[in-house]
Amino acid sequence: MKHTLAVLVENKPGVLTHISGLISRRAFNIESIAAGYTEEPDTTRITIVVEGNEIEQEQVVNQLSKLIDVIKISDLTAVESIQRELALIKVKASAATRSDIINIVEIFRASIVDVNRETMVIELSGDETKIDALCQVLEDDHGIIEIVRTGKIALSRGPVPAKDQ
Amino acid sequence: MIMTGAEAIIQSLKNENVDVVFGYPGGAVLTLYDALYQADFRHILTKHEQGSVHAADGYARATGKVGVVIATSGPGATNLITGIATAYMDSIPLVAITGQVSVPLIGRDSFQEADIRGITTPITKHNYLVKKVEDLPGALKEAFHIARTGRPGPVVVDIAKDVFAASFDYQYPNEVKLRGYRPVCEGDSEMIDKVFAEMKLARKPLIFVGGGVNLSDSSEELKALIEQSGFPVISTLMGLGCVPNEHPQFLGMVGMHGTYAANMATTECDLLIGIGVRFDDRVTGLLSEFAAKAKIIHFDIDPAEINKNVLAHLRIVGDMRWSIPALSQRVKDVSAELTEQVRPWLEKVRNWHQEKPLTYEQGPDVVMPQAVVEKVSRLTQGDAVIVTDVGQHQMWVAQFYGFKNPRSLLTSGGLGTMGYGLPAALGAQCGLPDRPVILFVGDGGIMMNCQELAAVAEYNFPVKVLIFNNQCLGMVAQWQRMFYGGRYSHTSLKGSTTDFVKLAEAMGVAGLRVTKPEELEKVLEQALAIPGPVVVDIRIPEVLDVLPMVPAGACLDQMMMGGAEE
Numbered sequence: 001m002k003h004t005l006a007v008l009v010e011n012k013p014g015v016l017t018h019i020s021g022l023i024s025r026r027a028f029n030i031e032s033i034a035a036g037y038t039e040e041p042d043t044t045r046i047t048i049v050v051e052g053n054e055i056e057q058e059q060v061v062n063q064l065s066k067l068i069d070v071i072k073i074s075d076l077t078a079v080e081s082i083q084r085e086l087a088l089i090k091v092k093a094s095a096a097t098r099s100d101i102i103n104i105v106e107i108f109r110a111s112i113v114d115v116n117r118e119t120m121v122i123e124l125s126g127d128e129t130k131i132d133a134l135c136q137v138l139e140d141d142h143g144i145i146e147i148v149r150t151g152k153i154a155l156s157r158g159p160v161p162a163k164d165q
Numbered sequence: 166m167i168m169t170g171a172e173a174i175i176q177s178l179k180n181e182n183v184d185v186v187f188g189y190p191g192g193a194v195l196t197l198y199d200a201l202y203q204a205d206f207r208h209i210l211t212k213h214e215q216g217s218v219h220a221a222d223g224y225a226r227a228t229g230k231v232g233v234v235i236a237t238s239g240p241g242a243t244n245l246i247t248g249i250a251t252a253y254m255d256s257i258p259l260v261a262i263t264g265q266v267s268v269p270l271i272g273r274d275s276f277q278e279a280d281i282r283g284i285t286t287p288i289t290k291h292n293y294l295v296k297k298v299e300d301l302p303g304a305l306k307e308a309f310h311i312a313r314t315g316r317p318g319p320v321v322v323d324i325a326k327d328v329f330a331a332s333f334d335y336q337y338p339n340e341v342k343l344r345g346y347r348p349v350c351e352g353d354s355e356m357i358d359k360v361f362a363e364m365k366l367a368r369k370p371l372i373f374v375g376g377g378v379n380l381s382d383s384s385e386e387l388k389a390l391i392e393q394s395g396f397p398v399i400s401t402l403m404g405l406g407c408v409p410n411e412h413p414q415f416l417g418m419v420g421m422h423g424t425y426a427a428n429m430a431t432t433e434c435d436l437l438i439g440i441g442v443r444f445d446d447r448v449t450g451l452l453s454e455f456a457a458k459a460k461i462i463h464f465d466i467d468p469a470e471i472n473k474n475v476l477a478h479l480r481i482v483g484d485m486r487w488s489i490p491a492l493s494q495r496v497k498d499v500s501a502e503l504t505e506q507v508r509p510w511l512e513k514v515r516n517w518h519q520e521k522p523l524t525y526e527q528g529p530d531v532v533m534p535q536a537v538v539e540k541v542s543r544l545t546q547g548d549a550v551i552v553t554d555v556g557q558h559q560m561w562v563a564q565f566y567g568f569k570n571p572r573s574l575l576t577s578g579g580l581g582t583m584g585y586g587l588p589a590a591l592g593a594q595c596g597l598p599d600r601p602v603i604l605f606v607g608d609g610g611i612m613m614n615c616q617e618l619a620a621v622a623e624y625n626f627p628v629k630v631l632i633f634n635n636q637c638l639g640m641v642a643q644w645q646r647m648f649y650g651g652r653y654s655h656t657s658l659k660g661s662t663t664d665f666v667k668l669a670e671a672m673g674v675a676g677l678r679v680t681k682p683e684e685l686e687k688v689l690e691q692a693l694a695i696p697g698p699v700v701v702d703i704r705i706p707e708v709l710d711v712l713p714m715v716p717a718g719a720c721l722d723q724m725m726m727g728g729a730e731e
Contacts, residue, residue: 013294014286017282017283017286059469062468062469065468066467067347068307068311071344124670
């Protein structure tokens with residue numbers, strides 16, 4: 001099954017190298033990885049989605065925990081959490097097809113962030129399946145030129161932050 | 166106190182009680198070498214950076230202290246890679262200080278620039294790139310702390326050239342504050358109770374010790390536990406010496422070239438207590454059949470080792486200096502009952518050991534390598550510091566030396582690095598000047614770092630180098646014989662024009678040779694009596710197999726036996 005891990009690391013140069021190096025040399029099955037600053041300037045938060053059984057998942061956590069710059073790992077699959085991904089989708093759009101695309105965008109509660117004579121860029125945040133569904137419709141009906149996705153980020157519900165879990 | 170970065174390194178080394186460094190100078194570390202010169206700090210100059218790093222490793226294994234190696238940027242640093250990886254695989258505490266090009270030149274493919282932090286990331290416990298002199302004391306303090314605590318390992322501190330020359334107000338931190346590094350020393354004592362409960366239930370238990378016991382200097386505590394429990398004991402290659410070979414409960418080494426009794430006991434046991442082991446594939450053979458009848462208990466300081474290769478029924482995460490005495494404390498009150506309960510099993514496994522001991526057939530008029538190892542063991546009373554290279558000789562030493570003391574076998578177990586032996590022996594002798602240091606090495610492996618014979622001679626380190634010269638790359642040839650239809654692709658060294666006696670003499674080392682069995686004892690005695698370094702070229706038969714052998718990926722009880730009785 002898939003596990004979503006919140007990994008808090010020191011905000012120092014080289015940390016991402018250490019993490020990605022470990023993932024590749026241990027041949028872990030990583031679906032996505034997303035990093036960014038947090039409420040504490042010396043801490044970076046990385047959300048990793050890992051595919052594997054309990055034993056494999058435990059190995060990922062234990063091996064990552066060994067890295068000196070990894071401060072804390074919390075498995076958000078084990079708690080109630082909100083999970084989101086952001087996608088930007090550039091789709092083929094002529095004057096004739098624009099209104100249909102706008103309809104689709106409204107149904108998905110996505111938004112249009114750029115339009116020109118041949119294309120539109122659509123922004124959608126949501127869970128993975130929702131983004132997949134929108135991409136499928138746009139590809140089938142209009143044709144997608146390119147997609148960029150951030151990978152999943154996640155936050156637990158309730159007052160306890162990952163660092164204290 | 167105002168000083169330069171280079172002076173700060175010397176001062177930090179002193180603060181860490183480092184009394185010797187191994188290394189090789191170069192452009193990026195000129196300022197550091199100038200500071201070494203001015204401080205008259207003890208530095209061993211090897212002939213190659215790979216020699217330096219293996220020497221620091223041998224020093225660390227022999228003394229238990231952190232080994233320190235210095236190399237310059239680019240090729241100097243990349244020449245350390247094999248040695249760092251060797252230390253990493255065997256959890257050896259090392260600090261490698263490497264020069265880097267100046268900060269403004271980093272990232273521009275400058276002369277002698279290599280991204281050593283990136284290169285060493287997969288083979289270090291941690292690494293640093295220091296670009297500001299103010300960061301230097303903290304990085305060094307952390308490096309030594311990380312290298313020696315928890316599960317030990319190598320740490321690289323890469324330092325930009327301009328940092329060595331920069332002046333600053335030096336203050337060495339008293340403690341380290343690392344949010345992400347808190348090695349577990351004392352674990353969960355409830356788990357110890359559970360282990361104790363399993364021990365009371367077991368009828369065919371087996372204690373399985375590894376390098377962790379050597380690294381934590383816990384062999385005395387281990388011996389107490391073994392004797393209180395009455396359980397039989399087996400060891401990995403890295404655990405040899407933790408339990409004296411002659412101990413009545415000791416069954417020898419387990420695994421691919423392990424003893425019959427150790428491998429059979431592993432297959433038959435109902436409780437396997439692994440202490441400081443990592444269930445390497447050379448030990449387990451076919452994983453699904455490994456100790457398949459047993460509950461497995463795993464003691465390790467590194468939580469990531471648990472369930473990595475073998476699923477453990479109980480896990481005891483913590484320092485062996487805590488866990489072994491904690492278990493022993495519980496066992497000692499029921500020592501008599503436990504011993505009585507496992508007596509039939511102990512008798513059974515000891516019978517296996519007596520019925521099928523390690524043996525070899527003495528060929529007519531040839532020097533048998535196993536006999537050489539046994540003879541050296543007798544001449545040194547099993548008390549020498551033994552260093553090996555990698556291959557057949559390494560296994561014969563493991564099988565026949567009869568180790569008595571912890572930290573007395575220095576060998577590249579995890580990475581299996583040919584060329585490790587000679588420089589490691591140099592480092593061990595440097596750390597233990599009063600102990601006999603004996604290197605066993607093949608005629609293949611000696612050539613991989615034979616330049617260090619010159620370093621051994623120049624420092625007059627009295628290392629005895631015993632070359633098992635079979636004119637082939639023996640272990641690879643053995644596999645070609647067994648699994649590749651005897652097609653000896655590039656493993657014959659018969660065309661070799663190297664005369665090892667002359668090679669030794671050319672570098673300032675005494676050279677001796679043994680070609681007949683009757684010469685062996687006399688020449689070995691002669692070699693041991695020479696106060697300086699000696700090379701002995703010992704001619705052994707070409708076609709010999711290390712036996713017993715469990716083929717790679719087979720079950721441990723599927724041993725090819727061989728030996729004297731067949």
